[in-house]
Amino acid sequence: MTYTEAITYLYERRLFGTKLGLETTRLLAKLAGSPQEQLRFIHVAGTNGKGSVCAFLEGIYRHSGYKVGMFTSPHLLELTERIQVQRKAIQPSELSRHVQRLRALQSSGKASLSPTFFEFLTVMALSYFAEQKCDIVIWETGMGGRLDATNIVTPECTVITNVSLDHQPWLGDSLGSIAREKAGIIKPRIPIITATRTPSALIQIQKVAAEMKAPLYKVDQTSLPAHIQPALSGTHQRINAALAYRTCYLLEETFPLLKQEIPTAIQQTQWMGRFQELERNGGRFILDVAHNEAGYEALITHWRERFGETRFDLVFGSLEDKPWRKGLHILAPCAQTIHLVPTQSQRSASPATMRAYLKEHKLARNPAFQCCHASLEAALEATFCKPDRPVLITGSFYIIGSALALLDPSGFKNNEVALNEWGSRLDMSHPPQGLPANMADQPE
Numbered sequence: 469m470t471y472t473e474a475i476t477y478l479y480e481r482r483l484f485g486t487k488l489g490l491e492t493t494r495l496l497a498k499l500a501g502s503p504q505e506q507l508r509f510i511h512v513a514g515t516n517g518k519g520s521v522c523a524f525l526e527g528i529y530r531h532s533g534y535k536v537g538m539f540t541s542p543h544l545l546e547l548t549e550r551i552q553v554q555r556k557a558i559q560p561s562e563l564s565r566h567v568q569r570l571r572a573l574q575s576s577g578k579a580s581l582s583p584t585f586f587e588f589l590t591v592m593a594l595s596y597f598a599e600q601k602c603d604i605v606i607w608e609t610g611m612g613g614r615l616d617a618t619n620i621v622t623p624e625c626t627v628i629t630n631v632s633l634d635h636q637p638w639l640g641d642s643l644g645s646i647a648r649e650k651a652g653i654i655k656p657r658i659p660i661i662t663a664t665r666t667p668s669a670l671i672q673i674q675k676v677a678a679e680m681k682a683p684l685y686k687v688d689q690t691s692l693p694a695h696i697q698p699a700l701s702g703t704h705q706r707i708n709a710a711l712a713y714r715t716c717y718l719l720e721e722t723f724p725l726l727k728q729e730i731p732t733a734i735q736q737t738q739w740m741g742r743f744q745e746l747e748r749n750g751g752r753f754i755l756d757v758a759h760n761e762a763g764y765e766a767l768i769t770h771w772r773e774r775f776g777e778t779r780f781d782l783v784f785g786s787l788e789d790k791p792w793r794k795g796l797h798i799l800a801p802c803a804q805t806i807h808l809v810p811t812q813s814q815r816s817a818s819p820a821t822m823r824a825y826l827k828e829h830k831l832a833r834n835p836a837f838q839c840c841h842a843s844l845e846a847a848l849e850a851t852f853c854k855p856d857r858p859v860l861i862t863g864s865f866y867i868i869g870s871a872l873a874l875l876d877p878s879g880f881k882n883n884e885v886a887l888n889e890w891g892s893r894l895d896m897s898h899p900p901q902g903l904p905a906n907m908a909d910q911p912e
Contacts (some may be wrong), residue, residue, distance in 0.1 A: 469565070470564060471560040471561070473564070474567040474568070475547065475884065475887075477567055478547070478567065478588070479886070481583065481588050482584075482585045482889060492581055493590055493591060493617040494620050496574060496581055496583050496591045497591045497594060497620060501598075503594040503597070504621045506598045507537075507594065507597055507598055507602060507604075508605065508624055509604070509621045510604065510607065510624060510627065511609070511618065511621060511623040511625075511653050512525075512606065512608045512627045513613040513616075513626070513650045514627070514629025514630050514650060514664075515630055515632040515760065515762060516630055516762055516763050517629040517663075517704060517708045518629055519739055520700055520705060520742055521627060521708045521711050521712050522538055523538075523738070524698070524708060524733075524737050525606045525716065526552075526606050527733040527736065528713070528725070528730055528734065529603075529716070531726065531730070532723070532725045532726040532730075533726060535554060535600070535601065535603045535604075536553070536554060536555075536603065536605070537552070537553050537600065537604070538551075538605070539551060539593045539605065539606070539607050539608060540552075541586070541610050543888065544865060544868055544885075545870075545873055546880055546882050550589065550593070551589075551592075551596060566592045570591060585887065587617045590617040590618055594621075604624075607623065609650075612646075612649040612652070613628075613650040614649050614652020614653070616653075622658070623653075624719055624723075625660070625715055626655065627660070627662070627715055628647075628651065629664075629708065630663055630664050630762070631666060632762035643666055644668045644671070644672050647668070647672035647673055651672055651673045652676070654680050655680060656680045657680070658680075658682055659682060659683045659684075659685060660682050660685070661684075661685045661711060662684070662687065663687045663688060663707050663710070670686075685718065687707070687711050687714050689706040689710055691710040691713065692713050696713070696735065699736055699738055700742050700743070701770065701773075702773065703769065705743075709737075713734065716730070740872065741755050741756065741757040741865070741868040741872070742756065743756050743770060749852050751851065751852055751859060752859065753858070753859045753861060753871070754858055754860050754861070755871055755872065755875075756860070756862045756868070757865050758795070758863070759864050760791055760794075761795075761798075764795045764799060767798075767799075768798050768802060771802070775858070778857075778858070779803060779804040780857060780858050780859060781803065781804055781851045781858070781860070782800065782805070782806045782860050783844070783847045783848065783859060783862075783871075784799065784806065784862060785810060785811045785817070785863045785867040786811065786817045786822075786864050786867075787811060787813055787816060787866070788818075790864065792822060796829075800826060800831040803833060805838075805839070805851075806826065806839070807847040808822045809867065810842075811866035811870075813866050813888075813889060814889065816866075822840075826838055844867060845874055848874060848875070866885055870885065
């Protein structure tokens, strides 16, 4: 199976949409030899910061001499970003081989299985990590926790970063209901660590922990020694680093640490799209994947920490089902100019609709400088001529992936952003941008 064939097959898995529940994942994992039983995990859930916490954990354990697997989502541009060993993405040839193997196993099973893309990828990652004989796997949930495909594992420790509003149609409309779903990763007598502070969310985590007799540990930014300064900047990243730091010390009897390496690990940890700064053509660009209210608040707070009252040119694109209105309320008053763009998604918010909202609520500092663009590339071209002012690009993982491809094209070979599409069945009569040509003829 070639890489193109493998990716095409995975696109076909998207036709099964999003499905919460563990039965299919468990059956598929059993066909694959139950690779999760050969591995040890730290399971990470939460609304924001999961990827950063995973990156910090991976760095600490790798610097302490362990072979570390890491499973994260979504990817910014290339699917292989999601599955890493020793911070190196799975090779396309390896991904193809594992897709072919798992596809054959799925077909050979007695039960008829129709796994979703995420269910298939979850089991494939488990098989790869087991084959690589990883000492520990840093294991991020996809959405929620209780019914997330990743929840078929029994971890050494669970982490819930925080709880805020996101994915409400699947997880519930209140912080308490969302917290309850995320707390579904808590296992009997397995320690749980959280930085959640919102009372209605924390009480649900505490309740589940008590039901499971799981020791609960609470963390804030003071839990990280003052002399350790994370490379990922901002108060929220210091909290993420503190979660990783506390988790590793909690598991020290199981996974002894090279303590002298921990500051280096945290200080060297990078994670794309988290207030990531790039300089191109004399201009300064800052990329951040903020896409919900808590993320936007953390972003603007950190901007002020770094740059004070310095204004930015805002390049903003969002999915329609995300709180882009909240984002504009938070970001627009600090922007000198605003450039609204579509995302590479069927669920993209319309730039014209966003501009109308800005005008209706008089959010822009200068109404004359609110521009709708047909593409992100056009928006970036419009900001290149203003090197005296930083450009902030935010609103969606889709936007950041596309921006990285444009600003740092040497770092990527493939545009596979459409594999992040989820929810309802994909409309294959209008395939997402980046879809392989041979998929356009597939039946819906």
